[in-house]
């Protein structure tokens with residue numbers, strides 16, 4: 001294949017392992033598929049080496065670097081899916097905000113939104129091909145380089161989670177500056193959430209056109225909302241995104257599974273299972289059996305081992321995985337952690353987690 005062909009979203013290699021895509025749709029699989037949030041990350045020495053001394057967002061803008069970082073964990077572990085290396089904060093950047101990744105501090109916005117008037121400073125219409133085309137290129141290149149080994153997942157931050165970063169200017173335990181907007185400036189909040197929704201829809205469609213085979217929407221900050229605020233400021237936008245992406249894909253005869261992960265949003269589980277997503281991701285605060293009961297077979301489920309369980313000895317990890325599989329069952333289930341891997345985790349234990357999912361699930365499936 002010519003080098004230039006690697007940037008064209010066509011003639012992709014045939015998919016060899018479709019367990020993840022089948023599980024998204026509740027179909028039978030030979031084993032329970034597994035991947036980990038933040039599987040491309042600092043717990044891998046090769047990741048730290050590739051990233052060393054380079055600016056985080058400059059790395060995000062390099063399709064070759066994103067491709068390499070996406071592939072690294074797959075060289076070590078038999079994950080059933082890859083997730084493109086990028087970040088949710090590329091959207092606020094595309095809207096004109098300055099975002100830096102500060103070592104030891106995390107993402108930082110030097111000029112966060114303070115008052116509703118600041119919305120006027122934002123680019124409300126974004127040409128995603130122009131501003132975020134580097135992500136699409138990374139997806140296309142990675143899809144070729146994966147050689148059909150496993151499907152490639154694209155992703156975005158959800159409107160509320162992006163809004164929290166844009167107002168807080170970085171991480172926060174209370175999200176009180178962003179929540180202040182919900183209570184004091186509800187109209188401006190909706191205006192911002194709507195603006196983000198429109199861009200996210202275009203961004204996700206661009207990812208599919210570039211070669212993404214599934215999409216995950218990260219509502220990482222669902223947990224600081226209560227049920228009432230969630231229903232007003234998060235859920236309608238999550239639904240809008242799924243419906244609009246689905247409708248537009250249908251028009252072009254395409255269909256990719258959508259996953260929603262609303263971290264700590266256990267109160268919204270019933271609603272999320274009726275929101276046009278094929279898969280609902282769960283954090284570790286939700287009991288597998290009760291999640292099944294509450295979602296009533298309407299969706300596949302993904303999750304939810306406590307990432308900290310990876311600090312346990314391998315035998316203990318295996319026992320925890322076995323219980324988790326028994327709780328969720330083997331159908332319509334994708335094993336994952338309840339949130340991302342931490343930098344101090346031992347890659348060997350990640351391998352033990354993946355192996356335990358495959359081994360125990362094959363055993364459970366053979367008993368049927």
Ligand SMILES: Cc1c2[nH]c(c1CCC(=O)O)Cc1[nH]c(c(CCC(=O)O)c1C)Cc1[nH]c(c(CCC(=O)O)c1C)Cc1[nH]c(c(C)c1CCC(=O)O)C2
Pocket residue numbers: 036037038039040041042051056083084085086087088089101104105106107155171218220263340
């Ligand atoms: C909230 C959020 C962000 N980014 C993301 C979320 C949603 C998921 C979640 O809830 O964790 C999403 C994200 N960020 C990254 C990915 C890559 C794909 C994967 O999961 O492997 C994904 C899916 C790479 C990354 N994004 C980041 C890293 C680590 C920093 C680095 O590589 O230098 C990685 C691998 C940086 C980042 N980016 C963000 C944070 C809070 C941080 C951590 C800062 C820190 O710990 O210092 C914003």
